[in-house]
Amino acid sequence: MPEKLKVGVIGAGRIAEMRHIPEYLSNRNVELVAIADIDKVQLEEMGKKFNITKLYIDYKEMLKKEKLDAVSVCTPNYLHAPITIDALNHGLHVLVEKPMATSLEEADKMIEAADKNKKILMVGHNQxxxxxxxxxxxxxxxxxxxxxxxxxxxxxxxxxxxxxxxxxxxxxxxxxxxxxxxxxxxxxxxxxxxxxxxxxxxxxxxxxxxxxxxxxxxxxxxxxxxxxxxxxxxxxxxxxxxxxxxxxxxxxxxxxxxxxxxxxxxxxxxxxxxxxxxxxxxxxxxxxxxxxxxxNEVGGQFSSGVIDYFVECVLENKKPFISGEEGRKSxxxxxxxxxxxxxxxxxxxxxx
Ligand SMILES: NC(=O)c1ccc[n+]([C@@H]2O[C@H](COP(=O)([O-])OP(=O)(O)OC[C@H]3O[C@@H](n4cnc5c(N)ncnc54)[C@H](O)[C@@H]3O)[C@@H](O)[C@H]2O)c1
Structure with missing residues (x-):
C-alpha cells in the first residue's frame, strides 16, 4: 500500500470544487496529484484556487501520465460510466458521483469492470x-x-x-x-x-x-x-x-x-x-x-465524509457499504x- 493515496479528480466543476477537491486536500492520507476538465478556464481556475499544478484537459492523458491509485468521477451523468470503466481498467479505484450511470446496462458494466480489475467502486450517495x-x-x-x-x-x-x-x-x-x-x-x-x-x-x-x-x-x-x-x-x-x-x-x-x-x-x-x-x-x-x-444553502458541501470513507475503504481494502451494486439498486x-x-x-x- 502506498504511503499516501495518489488521487485525481475528473470533472472539476461544482461538486469537485465544493466536496471532492477540498475533502481530498484535507485528508492526510491523500496526495491530490492532478485534476482534469475539458473546460480550460474552469480547470485553470480550480488549479489556482486549490494550488494544484497538474492540470489536464483530457482525462485519458492524466490516467496515462500520472501514477494514480484512485480517481473521483465528477462529470455530467452521461460520462460516469465510460470514464469510470476507463479508470477501473487502468487499475484505479473509483468514486463516482450519483447517479452512477444512465442505464442499468452501464451500471452492470461498471460493476463488472471493478470486479475484473479487483478495484473498489463506490458511489457518492453522501446522504x-x-x-x-x-x-x-x-x-x-x-x-x-x-x-x-x-x-x-x-x-x-x-x-x-x-x-x-x-x-x-x-x-x-x-x-x-x-x-x-x-x-x-x-x-x-x-x-x-x-x-x-x-x-x-x-x-x-x-x-x-x-x-x-x-x-x-x-x-x-x-x-x-x-x-x-x-x-x-x-x-x-x-x-x-x-x-x-x-x-x-x-x-x-x-x-x-x-x-x-x-x-x-x-x-x-x-x-x-x-x-x-x-x-x-x-x-x-x-x-x-x-x-x-x-x-447547498448552508455554505455548501465541505464535510460530507464521503471522501474520507472512500479513502478508508481503499487503504483498508474493504468493500464500501455504498458499493456499485447498491448504487445500481437505487x-x-x-x-x-x-x-x-x-x-x-x-x-x-x-x-x-
Ligand atoms: N452527491 C451530491 O450531493 C451531488 C451534488 C451535486 C452534484 N452531484 C453530481 O456530481 C456530478 C457533477 O455535478 P456538478 O454539479 O459538479 O456539475 P458541473 O456542471 O458544475 O461540473 C461538471 C464538470 O465536468 C466537466 N466535464 C464535462 N465533460 C468532461 C470530460 N469529458 N472530462 C472532464 N471533465 C468534463 C465540465 O466542464 C464541468 O466543469 C453530477 O453527476 C451530479 O449529479 C452530486
Whole structure:
C-alpha cells in the first residue's frame, strides 16, 4: 500500500470544487496529484484556487501520465460510466458521483469492470453518511420504533442552476438522462431503502416540467411499496421556494422518526405505544443535536465524509457499504419511477 493515496479528480466543476477537491486536500492520507476538465478556464481556475499544478484537459492523458491509485468521477451523468470503466481498467479505484450511470446496462458494466480489475467502486450517495442519517440507522436497527408502516421523504431546492451556474447539462436529457429524479430523487430512494433495510417491490409515479426550460422533469412524486410491506412517498422538486426541504419521516408501530423535518431538531424520535392516543399518555420525544446537514444553502458541501470513507475503504481494502451494486439498486428504482410516470402504469421491481 502506498504511503499516501495518489488521487485525481475528473470533472472539476461544482461538486469537485465544493466536496471532492477540498475533502481530498484535507485528508492526510491523500496526495491530490492532478485534476482534469475539458473546460480550460474552469480547470485553470480550480488549479489556482486549490494550488494544484497538474492540470489536464483530457482525462485519458492524466490516467496515462500520472501514477494514480484512485480517481473521483465528477462529470455530467452521461460520462460516469465510460470514464469510470476507463479508470477501473487502468487499475484505479473509483468514486463516482450519483447517479452512477444512465442505464442499468452501464451500471452492470461498471460493476463488472471493478470486479475484473479487483478495484473498489463506490458511489457518492453522501446522504447515507450525514450524521443525522447515521444516527437514524442505529435507531431503526434498535427496533425501538417497531415495524415501519409508512415513510415520506422529500428533497427539493430552487434548482441546479443556483448550485452550478455552468451546469446547463442538468436540463438536457441526453447528458443528464433525467431531471430532478436523477438528481435528488436518487439520493432519497437510496437513503430510504438503506434505512429501512427493505427493497422496493413496485412503484407508481408522476412527473412534470413546471417551471424550467429543458427536456427533463423539474418535479416528481412517487408512491413505493417495499417488500416488507412499508408504503412510501417520495416528493422531489427543483422549484421550491423559499428554501430547501431535505426531510424524511418514518411512521412506525411505536411512534415516529423525523429527520431534518423540524427546525433546529435534526433527529427526533417520538415514542407512543399502541393505544397511547391521548396527549397525556405520550411517552415523550427524544431529539439529538448534531452537526448541520450539508446543504447547498448552508455554505455548501465541505464535510460530507464521503471522501474520507472512500479513502478508508481503499487503504483498508474493504468493500464500501455504498458499493456499485447498491448504487445500481437505487438507479433501478429511479428508472422504474420514470417508466411509471411515462407509461401511467405501476412498475414492478426488479426490472426485467
Ligand atoms: N452527491 C451530491 O450531493 C451531488 C451534488 C451535486 C452534484 N452531484 C453530481 O456530481 C456530478 C457533477 O455535478 P456538478 O454539479 O459538479 O456539475 P458541473 O456542471 O458544475 O461540473 C461538471 C464538470 O465536468 C466537466 N466535464 C464535462 N465533460 C468532461 C470530460 N469529458 N472530462 C472532464 N471533465 C468534463 C465540465 O466542464 C464541468 O466543469 C453530477 O453527476 C451530479 O449529479 C452530486
Amino acid at each position: 447515507r453518511l450525514a450524521p443525522g442519517h447515521q444516527i437514524a440507522k442505529k435507531i431503526m436497527e434498535s427496533g425501538m420504533l417497531g415495524k415501519v408502516n409508512m415513510v415520506r421523504t422529500v428533497f427539493g431546492h430552487a434548482g441546479p442552476e443556483f448550485w452550478s451556474p455552468r451546469g446547463k447539462w442538468f436540463f438536457n436529457k441526453k447528458e443528464a438522462f433525467a431531471g430532478v429524479m436523477a438528481d435528488l430523487g436518487i439520493h432519497k430512494v437510496d437513503l430510504v431503502r438503506w434505512l429501512l433495510g427493505q427493497e422496493v417491490k413496485r412503484v407508481s409515479a408522476f412527473k412534470a416540467t413546471l417551471e424550467k426550460a429543458g427536456d427533463v422533469e423539474d418535479n416528481g412524486v412517487a408512491v413505493m411499496e417495499f417488500e416488507g410491506g412499508t408504503l412510501g412517498i417520495l416528493q422531489v422538486s427543483w422549484t421550491l421556494k423559499p428554501g430547501e426541504d431535505n426531510s424524511t419521516i418514518f411512521y412506525c408501530e411505536k411512534g415516529m422518526l423525523k429527520l431534518f423535518a423540524e427546525p433546529d431538531k435534526p433527529v427526533v424520535v417520538s415514542l407512543r405505544e399502541k393505544g397511547d392516543y391521548m396527549p397525556n399518555f405520550a411517552r415523550g420525544d427524544m431529539s439529538f443535536s448534531l452537526p448541520p446537514m450539508q446543504t 438507479l433501478e428504482i429511479v428508472i422504474a419511477i420514470l417508466k411509471s410516470a411515462e407509461t401511467g402504469s405501476v412498475i414492478n421491481l426488479p426490472l426485467k
